[in-house]
Every structure is written in structure tokens, then in C-alpha cells.
Amino acid sequence: MKNTTKLILEDLIAKYPALSVCESDILKTFDFARQTYQNGGKILVCGNGGSAADSEHIVGELMKNFKKCRKPCADLLANLEDCEESKKLKEVLEGNLPAISLTSHISLTTAYSNDKEPSAVFAQQLSGLGKKGDTFIAISTSGNSLNCVYACLVAKALGLNTVAFTGKKESRLSSLSDVCVKVPETETYKIQEYHLPVYHAICAMLEEEFFE
DSSP states (O other), rough: OOOOHHHHHHOOOOHHGGGGGGHHHHHHHHHHHHHHTTTTTTTTEEESTTTHHHHHHHHHHHSSSSSSSOOHHHHHHHHSSHHHEEEHHHOOOOOOOOOTTOOOOOHHHHHHHHSSOGGGHHHHHHHOOOOOEEEEEEEEEESSOOOHHHHHHHHHHHEEEEEEOOOSSHHHHHSSSSEEEEOOSSSSSHHHHHHHHHHHHHHHHHHHHOOO
8 A cells, every 4th residue: 555545544534533443444445445446346336315325426536536637548548549539538538446336227226126126126236237356335324224235145145345334333234244334423414424534535545546
């Protein structure tokens, strides 16, 4: 890990001292994600309500410039067809870290929920999208959201790294996942207020590792 990457985590704990209780799990989450990207994999994220918004937020930070101006893949730029449109693309494309929010696929999720079982919809998506070595992140303030639990079971069966973001209480996800970031709160909105700086720090750490 770069020294500049370590500083991002240190800054998080300095700003939010209460998060020191889950510092090691934040670091483990980063390590899983870094290994995934080093091996050409992707991150898949899900959650409900405000945590669904957090899933989208995480993907937004990973798939484009966050704190840095990221250069796109050199091979991609070199292989673009030589035309006027490609000149513009070369000016605007940004580097990314592959990530998918499972909360986004409205046609698939409503069809499956209507035809089969709403609580298994994230599991269904993972069964098609997840590959061994990918990292799955379930965000659940209770840690017991059934759709996230089902998805975690499928993720483990497929050989994904499994991560949960929850509150401080022990939960089904804390027992199932490889790593559980249990922020030190029990009330939903307060848990979510801690989740945001945690995933911002992880996204910034990943960007620091993979982009100059």
C-alpha cells in the first residue's frame, strides 16, 4: 500500500475517532477490493432505501474521476477508430474501477420480484454477474435484510469476497460475511451517516492505489 493511501485512512479516523473500532475491517475491505481490481475483477454492491442510494453513490465514485483526474486505459485510446467522434472521446473519457450497483436494474428486478421472490432478487443478479474473485458489498443498517443475506449466500457460493456494512449489533450478515464493517451506532440514520465517510475513504484509497 502506498504511504499516501495510508494517510487517507488515518485522516478518516482522525475526523471520526469513533470509527477506530472498525479501522481494521475498513482496511480489510480495501484489501479485498484492491486484490479484486489487481486480478481484473469488479465490485458489486446492494442495499435498501438509503443504503440503495449508497450503493449507487459508491459506484459513481469508482467508475469516474473522484478526487483525481484519472487517465483512461491507454489500450482503449489506442484502439479507437480514427474519426472525429474519437477525438472528442479521447478528451472526455476517464479511468474507472469496474463496479455495478444491483439496485439499478429496474426491468430485471421488477420482473423477477413479480414472478418469483422479491427477497431473492439480488441473489438472482449475483448468480449471473458474480465471478470468483469479485468483491460483493451488502449495505444493511440492521445487518439482517433478507435480500442482502440471500445475496451474500450466493456470493460465497460463487467464490466472491463478501463484505457487509452494518451498525454495531451482531447480525446475520456479520456472521456470514468475510468482513463486516460495524459502525458504532444503532439508529438507522446515524449508521448511514457513518457509512458515507467510510466508503468515501475506501473509494479514495482505491483511486490512490490505481491512478497517478
